[in-house]
Amino acid sequence: MLVRSFGLNDFIFLLESLRWTLVLTAIALTLGGIAGLFIALARVSPLMPLRLATAAYIQIIQGSPVLMILFLSYYGLSLIGFQLPALVAASISMSIYVSGYLGDIWRGCIEAVPKPQWEASECLGMTRVQQFRHIILPQALRIALPPTTGFAVQVVKNTSITSIIGFVELSRAGQLINNSTFQPFRVFLTVAAIYFVICYPLSRLSGWLERKLNVGSSH
């Protein structure tokens, strides 16, 4: 094949592949977020074994590279007999990764709600579920918003790692184009610019929320 130049068609291919980066991010944040919520709840539960088990889970996920989680789900599941499409392996591993971090972030947010709030709602005769549902959760959500938005940036960036198992998202598309154009600067700087356009507003939003919500709580 003749070496061609990085052109409009390649740019369109990058934008089309960006769709898979966004789909994967959405799946990871949704599934990982649901699992992360349960992990955060288990981390603050009165049951000691539940607390220990989820603490261990968080330690293991935060102590392993995303790439290894990815390979383990990719090869681990195929070994039980499932021949997985890359999207499924990527979704599972990214969700596991997200659950380990969001579980820990949200635990911190729940614990950041002042203890007297639990005690006051207990005095009102609420059950533990009611206390959590009506008193703690709304306040924890507010605290959780800035770090969760900030973590979403990490998720968008880390979906690039799934390109290593051949999942064609933005980074993999960049690699494919570079292989046929040999214009690494144009290709990868464009790829980086596209990531930046997604991530930078999220970072700014996270910082803005943090300032705004901090001002609110200090009064």
Add this chain to the structure above:
Amino acid sequence: MNYQFQFGVIANYRDELLSGLLLTIQLSVSSIVLGLALGIMLASVRAMYGGLIGRIIKLYVEVVRNTPFLVQLFIIFFGLPVLGVRVDATAAALIGMTINLGAYTTEIIRAGIDAVHRSQVEAGQSLGMTTYQIYRHIIIPPAIAKVYPALCSQFILMTLASSVCSAISAEELSSVTAQIESQSYRSFEVYVIATLIYLALSMVLRGIFALVGWYLFKRRPKLKLAPAVEGA
């Protein structure tokens, strides 16, 4: 499930695993040292001068923090040779890791500098210290002490992220693991072992950082306070 686990097979590759782990450790330690130095320097320069230099540093921080490490590696590894600079995969990995970690470190230390009270600077000025001396002796040490936990988390994240360097075939742990996988066909076993090694590495690092932190930031003030308490 009729799969027979054969973790024993992996023992044949322990030399390869060891050499991979060694490179991972070398890359991590070097990038931590270089990245920290870069971060301290850039955060100080930004705080001291501001203006155009400050904006350029901020741009560097924001660009690196909002793009994937993998893409940064690709730009360095595939891009530098086009400029006529020959880099092997290991050098590209080290450059990439340092640039990446340097940006995060700059941002973390900047937060630490912001947290140091303004009156500290004024106290230094009234002693006739130069701006450099004020940063070197009065601002940077407490700034780093304040953000030390965040710095350590970032160092561990970088150590784990070094696994991504296998994508440019730097011969570190995950790259070696992938080679063993293709030779032994024991995919699951070899990745379990590699994950356990990374896990152990991050725990050891956390332990070392805790010890260093205790030595640097906890012990010294106590030793200084001790005579005063005795005197009282």
